[in-house]
Amino acid sequence: MAAVVADTIAAYLDHLAVERGTARNTLDSYRRDLRRYAEFLAGEGIADLAAVTPDHLARFLGELREGGPDRPALAASSAARTLVAVRGLHRFAHQEGQVPEDVSREVRPPTPPRRLPKALPVDDVVRLLENTGSEDDPRGLRDRALLEVLYSTGARISEAVGLDLDDVDAGERTVVLDGKGGKQRLVPVGRPALAALDAYLVRARPALAAKGRGTPAVFLNARGGRLSRQGAWLVVQAAAERAGIGAEVSPHTLRHSFATHLMEGGADVRVVQELLGHASVTTTQIYTLVTVTMLREVYATSHPRARG
Numbered sequence: 001m002a003a004v005v006a007d008t009i010a011a012y013l014d015h016l017a018v019e020r021g022t023a024r025n026t027l028d029s030y031r032r033d034l035r036r037y038a039e040f041l042a043g044e045g046i047a048d049l050a051a052v053t054p055d056h057l058a059r060f061l062g063e064l065r066e067g068g069p070d071r072p073a074l075a076a077s078s079a080a081r082t083l084v085a086v087r088g089l090h091r092f093a094h095q096e097g098q099v100p101e102d103v104s105r106e107v108r109p110p111t112p113p114r115r116l117p118k119a120l121p122v123d124d125v126v127r128l129l130e131n132t133g134s135e136d137d138p139r140g141l142r143d144r145a146l147l148e149v150l151y152s153t154g155a156r157i158s159e160a161v162g163l164d165l166d167d168v169d170a171g172e173r174t175v176v177l178d179g180k181g182g183k184q185r186l187v188p189v190g191r192p193a194l195a196a197l198d199a200y201l202v203r204a205r206p207a208l209a210a211k212g213r214g215t216p217a218v219f220l221n222a223r224g225g226r227l228s229r230q231g232a233w234l235v236v237q238a239a240a241e242r243a244g245i246g247a248e249v250s251p252h253t254l255r256h257s258f259a260t261h262l263m264e265g266g267a268d269v270r271v272v273q274e275l276l277g278h279a280s281v282t283t284t285q286i287y288t289l290v291t292v293t294m295l296r297e298v299y300a301t302s303h304p305r306a307r308g
Contacts, residue, residue, distance in 0.1 A: 119260035131242035138204035145200035152193035154258035157251035179277040
């Protein structure tokens with residue numbers, strides 16, 4: 001039987017709403033995406049879904065990326081969502097016996113662009129570290145130590161709040177971090193971070209620990225228990241606000257800043273991979289894009305013939 005495009009789209013959306021319980025926002029997005037697909041097919045002279053070939057889908061994907069008559073190009077994420085809707089439509093039509101085969105099965109969504117991590121300039125990091133509260137307040141000392149450790153080691157927030165006293169070796173200037181998948185790694189710690197840690201452990205942690213039931217955690221909350229990830233996030237937010245940093249700052253921002261500043265300083269990508277605890281160097285190589293971007297900016301503003 002004929003699979004009239006408009007009728008099949010209506011039946012598919014009805015199937016998603018009634019049988020799959022798809023959220024209204026998702027349905028609205030799919031409806032817009034499939035309307036664009038229907039307009040494309042109409043422009044190709046196709047009214048029956050059974051007449052669609054892989055070449056049609058390839059051209060439609062190209063239009064999503066580059067735009068078409070009266071239809072703008074889409075961001076990679078939006079193009080991927082549109083293709084998901086189109087593949088769902090063809091799969092539905094095939095399962096319902098309306099078309100002999102699912103021609104969209106081998107079509108893959110576009111690879112989204114690699115996003116550059118957001119890193120703070122060094123001056124902003126310094127301001128952040130210097131705005132963690134009064135050193136007369138145990139929590140001020142704790143917050144300074146926490147932020148120094150995050151930036152000095154590139155630790156994930158879960159790794160930082162998971163630190164126990166035995167994980168810190170002040171003599172060797174290292175900490176042991178428990179990473180993803182239960183993998184441990186030994187990471188060096190800078191002198192400023194060690195000094196902040198020492199000040200906290202000697203002058204502040206005992207007062208915080210006295211309010212709890214005893215825990216080996218390095219970083220404690222006001223009740224003497226282990227500081228939570230949410231608590232650490234609030235510490236970073238408060239310091240950023242006091243420092244007047246307009247950009248969005250999170251604990252992960254310090255991890256990105258750690259890696260970016262190492263790469264800009266000439267560190268080998270394999271070394272940064274080990275420090276970050278990445279299983280694959282491919283994950284770390286995104287920071288080389290940051291460095292290349294910086295080099296381009298310096299070149300564009302410094303070389304007398306950079307602009308042609």
